[in-house]
Amino acid sequence: MPDDRPVLHVMPGTCSLAANIAVAWIDAPVTVGNMAYGEHKQPAYLAINPKGKVPAVSFPDGDVLTELSAILAWLGAEHGGPGYARDTKLGRREAEALSFMTTEVHGTYGPHFAADKFARSDAAQAEVKQATYDKLRGHYQMLEDTLSSSGGDWYLGERSFADAFLYVLVRWLDQTPLSLADYPALAAHRDRMEADQGVRTALARQDMTPMAAA
Numbered sequence: 605m606p607d608d609r610p611v612l613h614v615m616p617g618t619c620s621l622a623a624n625i626a627v628a629w630i631d632a633p634v635t636v637g638n639m640a641y642g643e644h645k646q647p648a649y650l651a652i653n654p655k656g657k658v659p660a661v662s663f664p665d666g667d668v669l670t671e672l673s674a675i676l677a678w679l680g681a682e683h684g685g686p687g688y689a690r691d692t693k694l695g696r697r698e699a700e701a702l703s704f705m706t707t708e709v710h711g712t713y714g715p716h717f718a719a720d721k722f723a724r725s726d727a728a729q730a731e732v733k734q735a736t737y738d739k740l741r742g743h744y745q746m747l748e749d750t751l752s753s754s755g756g757d758w759y760l761g762e763r764s765f766a767d768a769f770l771y772v773l774v775r776w777l778d779q780t781p782l783s784l785a786d787y788p789a790l791a792a793h794r795d796r797m798e799a800d801q802g803v804r805t806a807l808a809r810q811d812m813t814p815m816a817a818a
């Protein structure tokens with residue numbers, strides 16, 4: 605493995621899968637380094653990314669880039685993404701979609717993953733989680749409506765990095781009380797993604813399997 609390539613640090617089950625899929629789709633000269641869960645809090649990784657989160661990209665010159673949407677922007681600008689960072693309608697919509705997915709949808713998941721950071725008692729945590737799922741229901745409906753109004757195949761009408769992030773979010777929905785059966789366009793999108801060779805390559809690199817086969 606050449607050591608002059610940037611390394612994309614990922615971990616199974618996480619949003620870093622979106623960057624991993626993007627790397628596969630554009631065949632970017634980036635090495636994907638998968639960590640076992642927990643390694644992200646170990647000194648070796650904290651020395652790379654003190655936030656203790658994935659994804660991160662470490663560059664041969666010692667620079668480190670964190671934040672999924674920034675990494676996708678860099679991949680698109682440097683290695684030719686479908687739209688990102690280009691002043692085309694797709695590029696603008698892609699930036700908008702990735703920002704929405706990061707701040708609104710991913711951001712809402714906080715209490716689902718760690719309710720104890722948002723409330724103390726069991727009852728309060730249950731209440732916070734319920735409010736989280738109510739909010740997520742609205743977000744997933746918006747994702748479903750956008751995908752449907754784009755024709756149903758790809759989130760923005762043609763394939764973009766937004767589809768990679770959407771796939772991650774659809775995988776997470778399964779861990780909540782929400783049901784994918786209520787979002788037929790998202791369910792079909794998941795199946796389309798899982799038939800894609802780049803997605804399969806990225807899943808394998810991250811020790812993950814397609815959901816439909818799970």
Ligand SMILES: N[C@@H](CCC(=O)N[C@@H](CS)C(=O)NCC(=O)O)C(=O)O
Nearest residue numbers: 618619656657658659671672673706
């Ligand atoms: N704002 C960051 C959030 C990254 C993030 O929350 N990563 C999660 C996985 S999806 C993580 O590393 N969690 C591990 C932890 O917090 O212990 C981004 O958009 O990249």
